[in-house]
Amino acid sequence: YDNDGWPDIFLVNGMDWPGHVQKHATPKLYHNNHDGTFTDVTHKVGLDVELFGMGVAVGDYDNDGYDDLFVTAYGQNHLFNNNGNGTFTDV
Template identity: 60%
Template structure:
């Protein structure tokens, strides 16, 4: 056991030294010149189709007029996942709230992909309604059952949602 600990300590020290040396060595790197534009036109045009796609609920953070605290400005986040394992990517949107009120629409939202370019809000059915100062989300399979689970970060207590495999989370 002592050999293992000594080896681990040596490996950690060498890794730290290498990272430190790399940080010092890279300080003197000169910026590269900016590339030339291709000269080709870029006729991209974006159109807001959220309402037509069924993404109708607002993401809430702070007040409409001003914000007082930093956590009022750092809300939001989105995760793309296949929560119902139908082969179509669904969307989970993280929402915040307001200091002076907790509006009813201030909740995270899970939108099921309808396979036709539209989405349906299934937040209530999935058991994912929660207010609070949500700030981020990540998807993983923490319990190894093959379902996409959600970990949502909040100002306060974070939440781990287990996908039950039947369209609901606990």
């Protein structure tokens, strides 16, 4: 997400099926610290959106050189535009 050449980790987290006991879940983005550890930056980058995640596609839909995220979810899908400054906007 930050184009630093180190692979970061993005996880799509689901919740319990609608109508059952709910666990509030968000996708998670972990930044590679370049030393074998990762830091949860989900809130910092604007990806702390509660959703029933089912899958993700990564690509640069607006051709600005930064990977954007399309998260498929039960109900509404989410397109997260990478703003190029370390944050995302749910468009």
